[in-house]
Structures are given as C-alpha cells and as structure tokens.
Amino acid sequence: MKKLFWLSLAVLAASTAVAQQSTKLRIFVGGQQRPEIWRKILDVYEKRNPGVRVEVEVGGATSDQQQQYLTTVLASRDPSIDAILIDIIRPAQYAAAKWSDTLDKYLPAASRANLLKQYLPAYSKANVINGQLVALPSFADAQFLYYRKDLLEKYNLKPPTTWDEAIKQAQTILAGERNANLNGIGFMGNISEGTVCSFLLPIWASGGDVDDDSGKLVLTEGQARNSLQFWLDLMDKHKVSPPNMAEKAQDTIRQEMQQGRWVFGTLFAYAWNRFQNDADSQVKGKIGVVPLPRFEGGRSASCLGGWQWTISDFSRNKAQAYKLVRYLSSPEASKILAIDASNLPVFPSLYKDPDVLKANPWFADALPIVQNARSRPVHPRYPEVADVMRKALNAVLARTKTPDVAAKEVISGLQAIYGK
Amino acid sequence: MTRPQDRYRRSFGDLSERALAFWLLVPAGLLLGFIALYPVIRLVYTSFFQYQLTLGPDATFNGLENYAAALRDARFWNALKNTSLIVLVTVPGALLVGLGLALLANLPFRVKWPVRLGLLLPWALPLVFVGLIFQWFFDSQYGVVNDLLARLGGERQFWLFKPDLAFWAICWTIIWKTSSFVALILLAGLQTIPKELYEAAEVDGASPFQRFWRVTLPLLTPAILVALIFRTITAFQTFDIPYAMTKGGPGNATETLAMYVRVTSIENLNFGYGSALAMLLFLISMVITMIYLRYVRGADE
Numbered sequence: 163m164k165k166l167f168w169l170s171l172a173v174l175a176a177s178t179a180v181a182q183q184s185t186k187l188r189i190f191v192g193g194q195q196r197p198e199i200w201r202k203i204l205d206v207y208e209k210r211n212p213g214v215r216v217e218v219e220v221g222g223a224t225s226d227q228q229q230q231y232l233t234t235v236l237a238s239r240d241p242s243i244d245a246i247l248i249d250i251i252r253p254a255q256y257a258a259a260k261w262s263d264t265l266d267k268y269l270p271a272a273s274r275a276n277l278l279k280q281y282l283p284a285y286s287k288a289n290v291i292n293g294q295l296v297a298l299p300s301f302a303d304a305q306f307l308y309y310r311k312d313l314l315e316k317y318n319l320k321p322p323t324t325w326d327e328a329i330k331q332a333q334t335i336l337a338g339e340r341n342a343n344l345n346g347i348g349f350m351g352n353i354s355e356g357t358v359c360s361f362l363l364p365i366w367a368s369g370g371d372v373d374d375d376s377g378k379l380v381l382t383e384g385q386a387r388n389s390l391q392f393w394l395d396l397m398d399k400h401k402v403s404p405p406n407m408a409e410k411a412q413d414t415i416r417q418e419m420q421q422g423r424w425v426f427g428t429l430f431a432y433a434w435n436r437f438q439n440d441a442d443s444q445v446k447g448k449i450g451v452v453p454l455p456r457f458e459g460g461r462s463a464s465c466l467g468g469w470q471w472t473i474s475d476f477s478r479n480k481a482q483a484y485k486l487v488r489y490l491s492s493p494e495a496s497k498i499l500a501i502d503a504s505n506l507p508v509f510p511s512l513y514k515d516p517d518v519l520k521a522n523p524w525f526a527d528a529l530p531i532v533q534n535a536r537s538r539p540v541h542p543r544y545p546e547v548a549d550v551m552r553k554a555l556n557a558v559l560a561r562t563k564t565p566d567v568a569a570k571e572v573i574s575g576l577q578a579i580y581g582k
Numbered sequence: 583m584t585r586p587q588d589r590y591r592r593s594f595g596d597l598s599e600r601a602l603a604f605w606l607l608v609p610a611g612l613l614l615g616f617i618a619l620y621p622v623i624r625l626v627y628t629s630f631f632q633y634q635l636t637l638g639p640d641a642t643f644n645g646l647e648n649y650a651a652a653l654r655d656a657r658f659w660n661a662l663k664n665t666s667l668i669v670l671v672t673v674p675g676a677l678l679v680g681l682g683l684a685l686l687a688n689l690p691f692r693v694k695w696p697v698r699l700g701l702l703l704p705w706a707l708p709l710v711f712v713g714l715i716f717q718w719f720f721d722s723q724y725g726v727v728n729d730l731l732a733r734l735g736g737e738r739q740f741w742l743f744k745p746d747l748a749f750w751a752i753c754w755t756i757i758w759k760t761s762s763f764v765a766l767i768l769l770a771g772l773q774t775i776p777k778e779l780y781e782a783a784e785v786d787g788a789s790p791f792q793r794f795w796r797v798t799l800p801l802l803t804p805a806i807l808v809a810l811i812f813r814t815i816t817a818f819q820t821f822d823i824p825y826a827m828t829k830g831g832p833g834n835a836t837e838t839l840a841m842y843v844r845v846t847s848i849e850n851l852n853f854g855y856g857s858a859l860a861m862l863l864f865l866i867s868m869v870i871t872m873i874y875l876r877y878v879r880g881a882d883e
Contacts, residue, residue, distance in 0.1 A: 226849075229849075230848050230849075233848055233851065237635065237851075237853075255635075255636055255851070258635065258636045258637065258638060259635035259636060259638075259639055259851065260638070260639045352829070352831070353828075353829040353830065353831045354829075404723070405740075406722045406723055406740060406743070408740075408743040408831070408832055409721065409722060409723070409740075409742060409743060542636040542637070543636045543637075543850065545636075545849045545850050545851075546636075546850050549845065549849070549850075553831070553833050553834060554833070556743075556831050556832055556833060557831070557832045557833030557835075559743075559832075560740070560743035560744065560831065560832030560833070562743075562744075562745055562832045562833055562835060563833060
C-alpha cells in the first residue's frame with residue numbers, strides 16, 4: 163500500500179515536470195478551412211519542436227460567423243487563443259482594436275523586408291497596416307470567371323475578355339440552347355460579403371477604385387451608379403441573369419452551376435474543386451477558368467481574398483506563437499495546403515511546383531489572376547464600408563432603389579465613414 | 583467537543599425566520615445579479631461612452647451623445663418602425679391563432695396527443711431553424727409557396743426581396759412560430775375553468791357563442807394577459823427569423839431594432855452606440871411591461 167502511494171506520487175511529480183517543460187498553444191481556424199489538414203501540418207511542427215503541443219480550435223463556417231465568436235473572445239481579452247487565421251478584410255480592424263501582437267518586434271527591418279519580398283505583393287501589402295506588420299499570409303484566394311467550356315466550344319466562342327463579349331456570348335448560347343433551366347451570368351447579389359465584391363468588380367474593371375493609397379475616398383457617384391446599373395442591366399436589359407439575383411448567395415450560384423444551370427459564374431477559387439470532384443457534379447471536365455472580364459478601355463480585375471495568421475495580443479506565449487506562425491506561413495505549409503486543400507499558394511514559386519500542379523493543373527493559369535486581383539478597401543471600419551456597398555447593390559437588384567438613389571447613398575455613407 | 587449538529591444549530595438555529603429567508607435567498611440573488619443585473623448596469627454604463635474598437639481600444643465619456651445620435655439616425659427610426667409593425671401584426675395575429683388552437687386542443691378528443699404534439703412542435707423548434715425553413719418555403723425559385731401559387735394559376739412572387747411581401751412573409755412565419763406558445767398558455771388557462779360553469783350556462787339556455795363570450799373569455803383574461811406580455815416583449819426583440827430569412831433586406835427594408843443592435847456592436851464593433859440602441863430597446867420593453875402590469879392590477883381590483 164505504502165509502495166503504491168510513493169509510486170503514484172513519483173508519477174505525478176514526473177508528469178508535472180513534463181507539463182512544465184512543454185508549451186501548449188491554441189490556434190483558431192474556420193470550419194470550412196479543412197481543420198484536418200491543419201492538424202497534419204501541426205503534427206510536423208510538433209515532431210520538430212518537442213515540448214510544444216498545438217491544439218486546433220475550429221470555429222464557424224463563414225468569415226462572419228468566425229468573427230462574431232472571435233469578437234467576444236478578443237473584446238473580453240481572453241488569453242485562451244494564441245494564433246488566429248483571419249480573413250484578408252480584417253487586419254486593419256485587428257490593428258485598430260489592438261487585438262494583434264505586432265510582428266515587427268520579432269523581425270528587424272531588414273529581415274522583415276526580406277520575408278515580405280517572398281510573398282505575392284498583394285498579400286504583403288494587405289498585412290502591413292500603418293507601417294506595422296499585423297499578420298503573415300497563409301493562402302491566397304481570388305474571384306475568377308468560370309465558364310462552360312463545352313457550351314462555348316459548341317458555338318465556336320473563345321472565353322470572353324470584356325463584359326460586352328461575355329453578355330453577347332451568354333445571349334447567343336441562351337438563344338441557341340432554349341433551355342429554361344440555363345442562365346447566363348451568375349454573380350452574388352444577396353446581403354453577404356460576396357456582394358461587396360460584385361459591387362466593386364465593375365468599378366475596378368473600368369479603372370476606378372474606392373480609395374487611393376493614402377486612404378482617401380476617391381469613388382465617384384458616377385462610378386457607383388455605373389456599377390449598380392451594370393448588374394441591374396444583366397437582369398432587365400440583357401436578360402442574361404434571372405430576375406431574382408437579389409436572393410443569390412455565392413454557394414447558391416456554385417450549386418446551380420454544378421447542376422449545369424449557368425454559362426458563366428463569378429466565383430472564388432473553392433468552386434473549382436467542387437465542380438471537378440463532387441460526386442453530384444454534372445459539369446466535370448466542362449468548366450474553364452479565365453480572369454474576370456474588363457470593360458472596353460479598362461482593366462481586368464479580380465476581388466482579392468485570402469487568409470493570414472495573426473498572434474493574439476492577449477496570448478501568454480507570444481514568442482512561441484510567433485515561431486509557430488512563421489512555420490504556418492512558410493512555403494512548406496503553403497505547399498501542403500495547395501496539394502491537400504487546393505488552397506492557392508501565397509508564394510509565386512509554388513504556382514510552378516510540379517507536385518502542386520499535379521494536384522491542381524489549373525494553378526498554372528491562376529497566378530496572373532491572383533497577381534492582378536485588387537483588395538477591398540483597407541479600412542479599420544471595413545465592416546461598415548462593406549455594409550454600405552452590399553446593401554446598395556442588394557436594394558438595386560431587388561428594384562426597391564434606383565441606381566441613382568442608391569449611388570447617392572453609397573457616397574454619403576462612405577463619406578460619413580472616411581470623413582470628407 | 584461540539585457535535586456538528588450543535589454547531590449548525592448555533593449558526594442557523596438562532597436565526598429568525600426573516601433572517602433565514604434572507605440567507606436562503608442569497609445564492610439566487612447573487613446568481614440573478616451576475617447574469618441579469620450586472621450586464622444591464624454594464625450596458626447603461628457603456629452607453630454613455632464613445633467606445634468603438636475600430637477607432638481604438640479606449641473608451642471616452644460622451645454623456646448622452648450616443649442617444650442624441652440615435653434620435654438623428656434614420657436607420658434607427660427605420661428599424662424601430664419595422665419592429666413596431668411586426669409587433670402590431672404578430673402579437674394580435676399570434677393571439678387569435680393561438681386562441682383558436684387552444685380551443686381546438688381543449689375539445690374532448692378521444693386521442694389527445696396528435697393535437698397536443700401539433701401544438702408543441704412549432705414551439706419546440708429553435709427560432710433560427712424556423713427562419714431557415716421558411717426562407718426555403720418563400721424562395722422565389724425553389725420555394726413551395728411559389729410552386730403552389732403557380733399550380734393554382736397565380737403568378738410567382740419575389741417573397742423575400744419585395745419590401746411589402748418580405749414583411750408579410752416574416753410576419754406569417756413569426757405567427758406560425760409563436761402562436762403555439764400563446765396556445766399553450768391559453769390551454770392551461772382553459773383547463774382551470776370549472777366544467778360546472780358551462781353546465782350551468784347550458785341549463786340557462788346560453789348559445790355556444792354566449793358561453794364563449796360570457797364564460798370562457800372573462801375567465802381566460804389573466805392567461806391572455808400573461809401571453810400578451812411575453813409575446814409583446816419577445817416581438818420587440820424579434821431577431822432570428824428576419825435575420826435568417828432576409829438579413830434585413832432588401833437594403834434595410836426589414837431590419838429590426840435587435841438586428842441593428844447586433845450589426846452595430848458585433849460587426850462594426852461600436853459598443854458605445856450599440857449599447858445606447860440596446861438601452862432604447864430595453865426602455866421600450868420596460869414601458870410596455872409597465873402598461874400591461876398596471877392594466878393587470880386594475881383588472882384585479
């Protein structure tokens with residue numbers, strides 16, 4: 163009896179000693195971001211760093227849902243999460259709220275410049291807010307024009323480079339197919355983040371933007387009106403989109419395109435894998451990807467997406483978290499994500515990597531699109547900026563506001579946020 | 583040596599009944615204080631500050647500025663209008679449908695469970711599920727409502743993005759969801775009415791309508807009031823169903839006050855202004871409750 167007592171005491175002492183040596187870290191990723199693949203990457207990290215254990219906390223399935231939860235965690239200064247995978251629209255907000263530990267303290271200026279040079283420029287730019295490095299890029303994303311290769315070939319059409327071409331091609335194909343279930347051009351129009359991108363695409367495609375590099379509001383009422391009018395015309399004038407676009411979420415368009423119900427769709431990168439690999443996909447091998455069209459005299463522009471790792475300012479293991487974040491944003495992790503999750507890499511060289519291309523042949527054409535993608539306004543009050551833009555487009559598509567009225571509201575709403 | 587029982591007697595046995603009651607209530611009081619009182623006090627406190635995390639983590643006192651801003655804010659008035667209309671339509675709606683359901687369930691069916699189950703089911707479903715289910719019902723392309731309309735020769739409607747239709751679709755859903763709660767309370771009220779009263783009324787030659795009007799309704803009034811209070815307050819807090827069905831759209835046409843509070847605080851991180859909006863919602867609920875309670879007391883006397 164006595165022996166057993168001493169033995170268990172010894173085991174207890176030994177285990178606390180081990181626990182004291184090891185560091186436990188906790189990272190947060192979204193439910194749609196393949197937690198099992200992050201686990202695989204972390205297993206590699208744990209093997210190389212004995213004494214470090216990393217737990218994965220899995221959150222909601224959309225950027226909004228994740229942020230709702232993270233807001234309560236971070237606003238209450240909860241130290242339980244050390245590193246967080248955040249959407250590209252968030253770094254400015256995290257910097258303003260002082261939720262992120264600045265990475266500059268671990269990186270002397272020279273090595274910071276060296277590190278940032280390796281990433282795609284858009285991502286190193288998106289993560290530096292007021293000169294401070296807030297987060298490190300993990301994987302890229304962008305909006306593409308998906309099209310039905312088989313239908314375009316049938317009518318001897320080449321993938322469109324301008325919106326006028328896209329509209330004409332859609333009209334030709336719809337007239338020729340006479341299929342009531344087939345629609346022309348799919349885009350997001352409901353009240354969601356994707357609709358912000360819809361609002362911005364025509365503005366970018368004609369050469370405009372919302373703000374300039376110094377953060378000054380440069381969007382004009384005319385540009386806003388043209389964008390709203392453009393999407394409305396797709397439904398009412400050109401008849402290439404059905405009249406209920408105000409209802410359409412990104413994943414609705416994706417599902418419908420997968421059932422063969424769209425000629426064109428403006429969707430983010432995730433759609434490709436679903437078209438090719440989903441068991442119920444009717445369009446396997448029939449989908450092509452090209453850059454989003456431009457307007458005559460404008461430029462082709464895509465909406466930049468992507469995810470970054472930031473360190474919580476309330477973490478109690480910041481130094482260890484920094485080491486981990488450096489690994490999670492390394493080319494090695496990016497390559498695993500590209501092969502296993504089909505996430506677009508943030509390193510240009512990986513777009514030519516044979517292993518990556520074997521898993522995702524279309525990545526070869528994706529690099530220029532990601533490189534030309536433009537980022538949504540970088541502003542600490544981005545959620546309010548987004549709300550103004552998506553509500554305006556949604557109201558126009560529902561035909562409760564004219565493009566004129568809605569454009570005026572966009573400008574006055576943005577002026578209130580940016581300050582004149 | 584004192585035995586434990588003695589010690590117990592010394593500490594609690596000497597207490598007067600009043601003091602004992604106090605100590606027994608302390609845990610419940612503390613719990614309520616933590617989960618109800620503290621947040622409300624914190625809310626009032628925050629509402630007097632300029633506190634928006636996207637402008638920086640610090641809060642500065644700004645007195646009644648948030649409230650003044652709310653009164654100037656067209657979006658606040660729009661949300662208040664939408665919320666009030668939802669209250670005006672869905673509270674009487676749920677009461678009428680609920681009363682009908684309760685009377686139906688109170689009939690002497692031989693097998694009672696199908697009716698009672700039918701009563702309980704909408705009540706047991708989480709609000710946001712109901713919102714998502716009805717969103718599908720009302721979907722303009724795939725929804726069952728438009729399918730039925732088309733089969734009956736009607737025209738397909740854009741239920742969820744025409745402001746008027748969206749409002750009615752939301753109200754219909756709320757009434758469907760909440761009338762079973764009203765019915766449950768009223769059913770309990772109906773079952774406390776003694777059978778003898780109906781028998782006596784029948785002997786006196788009262789028609790079924792007179793029996794309902796003269797016997798059922800007066801005796802059911804307390805239950806109706808309870809149902810009305812709860813229903814009105816929850817109607818002012820309407821959030822889940824419109825959030826799931828329209829996200830407040832098209833534009834802000836169906837945004838309620840509770841939805842605006844959420845966007846302001848959780849998405850825009852403007853906790854000061856969000857707290858002021860929430861306080862206004864709280865005050866409205868308080869006033870309504872007080873009016874009802876005064877009416878209840880008046881009715882008792």
